[in-house]
Amino acid sequence: MTRTELGPLATAGEFEADPTRQPPRGIGRWIIYGLLIFSALTMVVPFLWMVSTSLKADEYVLTMPPQFLPRPLTLYSYRRLAALFPIGRIFLNSLLVATWTAAGQLLTCSMAAYAFARMRFRGSNALFLIYLATLMIPSQVTITPLFIVMRYLGWINTYPGLILPGVFSAFGTFLLRQFLLGIPRELEEAAFIDGASHWTVYSRIILPLAKPALATLAVYSFMGSWNAYLWPLFVVSDMQLMTLPVGLATLHGRWLTQWNLVMAGSVITVLPMLVVYLAAQKYFVKGVVMSGIKG
Amino acid sequence: MVGERGWRKLAWVGVFLLPSLLGLLTFAVVPILSSLLLTLFDWDLLTPPRFVGLGNFQRLVADRNFWSALGHTLYYIAGYIPLVMVIALAVAVLVNQRLRGVVLVRAAFFVPVVSAWVAVALLWQWIFNPKYGLLNYLLSLVGVHGPAWLFDPQWAMPAIILTSLWKDIGFVMVMLLAGLQGIPSQYYEAAAIDGASRWQQFRSITLPLLSPTIFFALTISLINSFQVFDQVWVMTGGGPAGATSVLVEQIVKNAFSYSRMGYAASLSWVLFILVFAATIIQLRGQKRWVTYD
Numbered sequence: 143m144t145r146t147e148l149g150p151l152a153t154a155g156e157f158e159a160d161p162t163r164q165p166p167r168g169i170g171r172w173i174i175y176g177l178l179i180f181s182a183l184t185m186v187v188p189f190l191w192m193v194s195t196s197l198k199a200d201e202y203v204l205t206m207p208p209q210f211l212p213r214p215l216t217l218y219s220y221r222r223l224a225a226l227f228p229i230g231r232i233f234l235n236s237l238l239v240a241t242w243t244a245a246g247q248l249l250t251c252s253m254a255a256y257a258f259a260r261m262r263f264r265g266s267n268a269l270f271l272i273y274l275a276t277l278m279i280p281s282q283v284t285i286t287p288l289f290i291v292m293r294y295l296g297w298i299n300t301y302p303g304l305i306l307p308g309v310f311s312a313f314g315t316f317l318l319r320q321f322l323l324g325i326p327r328e329l330e331e332a333a334f335i336d337g338a339s340h341w342t343v344y345s346r347i348i349l350p351l352a353k354p355a356l357a358t359l360a361v362y363s364f365m366g367s368w369n370a371y372l373w374p375l376f377v378v379s380d381m382q383l384m385t386l387p388v389g390l391a392t393l394h395g396r397w398l399t400q401w402n403l404v405m406a407g408s409v410i411t412v413l414p415m416l417v418v419y420l421a422a423q424k425y426f427v428k429g430v431v432m433s434g435i436k437g
Numbered sequence: 438m439v440g441e442r443g444w445r446k447l448a449w450v451g452v453f454l455l456p457s458l459l460g461l462l463t464f465a466v467v468p469i470l471s472s473l474l475l476t477l478f479d480w481d482l483l484t485p486p487r488f489v490g491l492g493n494f495q496r497l498v499a500d501r502n503f504w505s506a507l508g509h510t511l512y513y514i515a516g517y518i519p520l521v522m523v524i525a526l527a528v529a530v531l532v533n534q535r536l537r538g539v540v541l542v543r544a545a546f547f548v549p550v551v552s553a554w555v556a557v558a559l560l561w562q563w564i565f566n567p568k569y570g571l572l573n574y575l576l577s578l579v580g581v582h583g584p585a586w587l588f589d590p591q592w593a594m595p596a597i598i599l600t601s602l603w604k605d606i607g608f609v610m611v612m613l614l615a616g617l618q619g620i621p622s623q624y625y626e627a628a629a630i631d632g633a634s635r636w637q638q639f640r641s642i643t644l645p646l647l648s649p650t651i652f653f654a655l656t657i658s659l660i661n662s663f664q665v666f667d668q669v670w671v672m673t674g675g676g677p678a679g680a681t682s683v684l685v686e687q688i689v690k691n692a693f694s695y696s697r698m699g700y701a702a703s704l705s706w707v708l709f710i711l712v713f714a715a716t717i718i719q720l721r722g723q724k725r726w727v728t729y730d
Contacts, residue, residue, distance in 0.1 A: 165534040166635070177531060178542050185545040188603070191571050192560050204569045254457035263450045269458070276465040280664055280712060282685050283705040284468035286692050287475060290482070291468065310460030340449045369553035371667045376693070387555035391671055394559055401563050408556040419551045426547065430608060431615045 189412075196220070196406040203402045219402040223393075223410075226403075231382060232389040233410065236368055239304050239385055243367040244360050246309030251359065252352065255318035256344050260330070270319075273312040281372070289376050299380045308367050314359050317432060321355035322348060358425045358432060361418060368415055386411040475702035482696055493703035503704065505679060506687045509594065513683060514662045516598040521658055522651070524602065525609035530643070532610070533617045543614070546607035554604070554667035561600040562587060562672050587673055590680035597681055600668055605661075609654050616650025617643070648727040656719055663712045684708050 165171050195203060196219055198212040223229050257263075258270055288307060289298075297303030329351075330343045338346075349356070371387040378384055384392065390407045397403050419426055476493055480486035497503050532543050549557060564571045565586035573583030584592040624642045633641070644651075666685035669675060675682035675690070684704065692701035 165536055174531065174534065174536065178536070178539065181528060181531070182542045182545045184603070185548060185607075188560055188564060188571075189548065191564065192556075195563065206569060206574065208569065208571060208574055250457040250460060253453045257450055257453035261446075261450055261453070263447065269454075272466065273461065276461065276469065278713070279465075279469050280660075280705070280709055282664065282666075282688050283472050283702075283709055284465060286688075286698055286701050286705065287468040287471040288464065289692070290471075290698065291463075293482070306460075307464045310457055310464055312461060312465065315457060340453070344453070365551055369551075369555075371553070371555050371670075372689070387553045390553075390555050390559065394671070401566075404559055405563065408559050411556045412552045415551050415553070416548065419547065420544075423544065423547075426551065427611055427615075430611045 192405050192408055192412075195401055196409050198402045200400075200402065204399075219400075219406040220410075223403055223406050226397075227389070227393060227407075228381060229389070229407070229410065232384050232386055235304075235383060236386040236411075237414075238301070239308075239374075240364045240368040242305045243308040244364040246305070247311050247314045247363040248356055248360055250309060251311055251314035251318050252349065252356065253344070254315045255322050256340075256348060258315070258319045259322035260343075260348065261340070273315055276312045277316065285372065285376060288373075292377055297377075299378055299383055301383070303377045304374060304383065304385070307373060308363075308370070311363065314363065317359055318352065318355055320432070321352055325351050354425070354428065355432075357422065358429045361422045361425045362429045364418065365415060472702045472705065475699050476706055478699040480698040482698060486699070489699065493700050496700065497703055497707065502679075502682065502687060503707075506682045506684050509681060510663060510665065510683045512594055513598060513601075513665055514659070516595065517601055517662050517665075518655070518658060520598070521602055521605055521609055522655060525606050525654070526613055526651070528606060529610045529613035529617055530639070533614060543611075546610055548607070549604045550607040550611075552604070555671055557604050558600065558668045558671035561596070561603070561668075565596050565672075588677055590678050593673055593677055593680045597665075597668055597672060600672070601662075601665070604668075605658070609658060612654045612657075613647065613650055616647045619650075620646045645728040649729055652719075652723050652727045656716060659715055659719065660712055663708065663715065684711075 165174055194210060194212055197215050197217070198209065199214065199216050199218050202209055202212060258266060292298050292303045295303075297306075325348065330338075330347050333343050333347060368385075369387060370385070371391070374385045374388045375391075378388060381389070381392070386407075390404070390411055393407050394404050477488060477490060478486040479489045479492065528546065532539050532546075565573075567573060567583070567585040567588060570583075570586075572586070576583040586592050586596045620643065624646070625638055628638050628642060664685055665683050666689070669681050669683055669686050670689070673681045675686045685708070688701050688704045688708070691697045691704060
């Protein structure tokens with residue numbers, strides 16, 4: 143995939159002067175503005191409701207009509223959450239698991255993608271087909287035997303059990319391979335003539351050029367593992383090892399109607415991802431589209 | 438390649454490929470193959486596995502929980518897919534215009550996409566609360582007495598569909614937006630000169646030229662919707678009275694709660710076959726409505 147193919151997306155969020163995107167004039171324009179505001183509110187209000195609930199004292203949560211601005215505004219439910227629940231530890235677990243998964247994927251996927259895209263060797267196509275084939279099988283198929291394997295390895299309720307299955311990604315390899323195929327060969331040929339090894343070419347020439355694709359993979363693998371629920375639910379039952387989604391579901395199971403507490407936990411789960419999104423917005427958009435462009 | 442031959446080159450291939458290959462073998466290929474094997478056994482993890490041949494599949498055909506989960510999954514898909522496609526397309530067209538603040542609206546739609554399903558599901562469970570929830574309050578303002586949503590077998594699945602729409606529309610919208618921005622503006626200019634209305638332009642330029650993207654988004658959404666789970670597990674656990682029991686929920690219950698490993702594996706392969714069949718049918722059907730230029 144080349145940069146030009148990504149052209150319209152690399153600038154998503156900006157506009158070229160394009161007559162087709164001119165909105166109608168007069169009343170039509172006001173209708174469109176109305177629709178835009180309505181749809182944005184539909185997206186944003188539930189989140190504001192989450193934050194608002196989390197800032198309420200117990201007695202103001204279940205009221206009718208509901209209180210939109212909490213009065214008094216209190217961090218009580220956050221403090222209580224920290225007292226009842228190892229929320230700091232759970233937060234760090236999530237951070238640890240997501241960081242290691244992203245780092246592991248960047249390393250293993252980029253190395254494999256280098257081999258597939260930049261080296262010619264016998265059986266390369268057949269091997270790559272195996273990678274593609276595993277992409278077609280839904281994760282639910284592998285989860286039962288994976289759980290059994292983890293039991294034999296003694297990795298239930300351990301960090302390796304949580305992290306390792308997420309580190310090796312056929313999808314990430316595929317994504318990076320497509321990107322690396324678009325880099326012209328002349329760049330590395332000069333280096334090879336100067337006696338550079340494959341490792342030098344990979345780490346000094348190819349990786350720096352692949353930064354946009356690497357960033358895209360990094361944000362997606364981080365998000366995937368930060369938000370993952372099914373596998374951590376299987377592999378971890380010890381509260382000290384839970385990640386945020388599993389911890390949050392457990393919290394909800396114990397304090398069923400304490401919505402201020404549950405919403406405080408939800409804010410803590412969502413907020414870091416929101417920050418990552420706002421900081422790396424263009425890579426999120428790229429990821430959606432790159433996964434869609436065929437090789 | 439210059440200066441590389443024979444075993445030396447192969448050694449380099451090994452260095453680059455082995456970490457990924459070994460990992461994928463251990464955590465994907467071997468589990469997939471053993472999952473196939475597992476379908477032939479009855480195993481509770483405590484006693485040795487017992488070979489049952491195709492017994493698991495015979496049991497599946499007679500299992501009322503399986504059929505009802507399949508029915509609910511199809512109900513979910515039938516409600517979710519048309520709505521997510523139509524709304525996402527409308528939003529994509531809307532936010533593709535040169536208007537002040539439109540970038541913020543796009544970002545707003547993507548926030549639920551990056552949020553964890555568990556948090557979103559809990560938030561909506563709270564919003565759907567029959568007595569103190571935000572939704573029934575808003576409905577009461579316009580004089581509607583809202584249902585008990587997740588506590589009502591009739592309304593639980595629509596509530597889950599609504600939640601999924603809210604979370605996923607931004608994802609589909611971004612895909613479609615990318616497609617929209619790839620349509621050359623000359624087509625519209627020519628149509629405008631010929632006096633075509635906006636609706637005519639949409640019907641005869643936008644839709645056909647966007648059809649490959651629509652097809653792709655539809656395929657992805659369909660595959661994902663067969664695997665609906667997180668929101669169901671958190672919001673209803675399959676209830677009330679089994680009204681939202683879906684296929685993956687049955688897989689998890691059988692593996693997790695009943696320790697029926699072989700049966701759970703069989704269910705997961707049935708799920709795979711269904712997804713695969715749906716994708717093939719769609720690939721066949723696309724020739725009738727997808728235009729590639």
